[in-house]
Amino acid sequence: MATTPQLRAGEDYKTIFDGKIYANTLFNQIEVEGFTFTEFRLKTLHKIFSKGTIKGKCLLDIGSGPCIHTVIPAAKWFEEIIMTDYSPSNRDMQEKWLKKESGAHNWDMYFKYYSKLDGNENNWQQLEADLRPKIKRVFACDVFLPNPLDPIQLDQVDVICTSACLESASSDKEKYNIAMKNVVSLLKPGGKLILIGILNCTHYSVGSERFQCVSLTKDDVVNTVKKNDLKMIEIFDDDSSFDGDAAPFKGSVIILAEKKQT
Numbered sequence: 001m002a003t004t005p006q007l008r009a010g011e012d013y014k015t016i017f018d019g020k021i022y023a024n025t026l027f028n029q030i031e032v033e034g035f036t037f038t039e040f041r042l043k044t045l046h047k048i049f050s051k052g053t054i055k056g057k058c059l060l061d062i063g064s065g066p067c068i069h070t071v072i073p074a075a076k077w078f079e080e081i082i083m084t085d086y087s088p089s090n091r092d093m094q095e096k097w098l099k100k101e102s103g104a105h106n107w108d109m110y111f112k113y114y115s116k117l118d119g120n121e122n123n124w125q126q127l128e129a130d131l132r133p134k135i136k137r138v139f140a141c142d143v144f145l146p147n148p149l150d151p152i153q154l155d156q157v158d159v160i161c162t163s164a165c166l167e168s169a170s171s172d173k174e175k176y177n178i179a180m181k182n183v184v185s186l187l188k189p190g191g192k193l194i195l196i197g198i199l200n201c202t203h204y205s206v207g208s209e210r211f212q213c214v215s216l217t218k219d220d221v222v223n224t225v226k227k228n229d230l231k232m233i234e235i236f237d238d239d240s241s242f243d244g245d246a247a248p249f250k251g252s253v254i255i256l257a258e259k260k261q262t
């Protein structure tokens with residue numbers, strides 16, 4: 001009889017999570033029949049950033065994992081982009097990509113996809129060359145600390161982007177709310193949050209390990225945003241679902257919100 005794998009969480013991200021396997025499992029393809037989450041994220045982020053209104057000195061990406069797909073279309077609008085993660089394996093993958101070291105994930109198809117959305121397919125290597133020097137720092141981060149970047153004291157930033165992190169880090173809705181509150185404390189009043197959330201997902205797998213996730217509805221996400229000093233600007237949703245063991249979920253949402261002036 002098949003046994004259900006133990007659900008991993010918290011400190012397991014420091015010891016067990018393998019960023020290389022995660023990247024290879026979820027980020028070796030973009031267009032997958034019946035699975036539109038990746039394309040939904042790329043098209044929506046492209047739409048959000050190509051207006052040229054979401055810009056500033058610093059963009060902070062929270063719980064980046066080994067990934068850079070969220071910040072490619074942001075590069076030209078910011079002086080600096082900071083990537084963060086709780087897992088050392090993910091931060092190592094970030095550093096490898098930045099330093100072009102062996103073992104780095106190959107993100108070429110993502111640069112090609114965005115440059116095609118820009119209507120300038122041949123420009124993808126320029127997008128890559130523009131992004132690398134903008135990512136000046138990769139920090140450790142724990143969304144359950146009042147200052148998630150502790151011991152770093154960062155000036156509040158213009159824009160925060162976070163994708164599938166807060167629900168993966170949280171065991172319940174109360175923790176999800178605390179994580180959101182801590183993350184929003186890093187944002188300037190008037191600053192923008194781009195929150196990418198995966199819905200109705202209880203776990204996801206990385207290799208043979210299964211990680212917990214708090215199951216959220218769209219209303220849960222919207223209500224948590226509104227509870228945390230944020231004003232909704234725009235909401236995008238996708239009803240794509242997936243029932244394979246890698247990440248069973250139903251739906252995803254991207255919220256663009258603004259931190260209220262106090």
Ligand SMILES: C[S@@+](CC[C@H](N)C(=O)[O-])C[C@H]1O[C@@H](n2cnc3c(N)ncnc32)[C@H](O)[C@@H]1O
Binds near residue numbers: 162
């Ligand atoms: C499902 S992955 C998402 C990664 C990436 N942002 C993406 O879009 O694929 C969840 C991420 O949350 C990170 N994470 C888990 N607990 C965390 C915590 N307490 N603080 C910050 N990040 C955490 C994990 O290390 C992992 O990279």
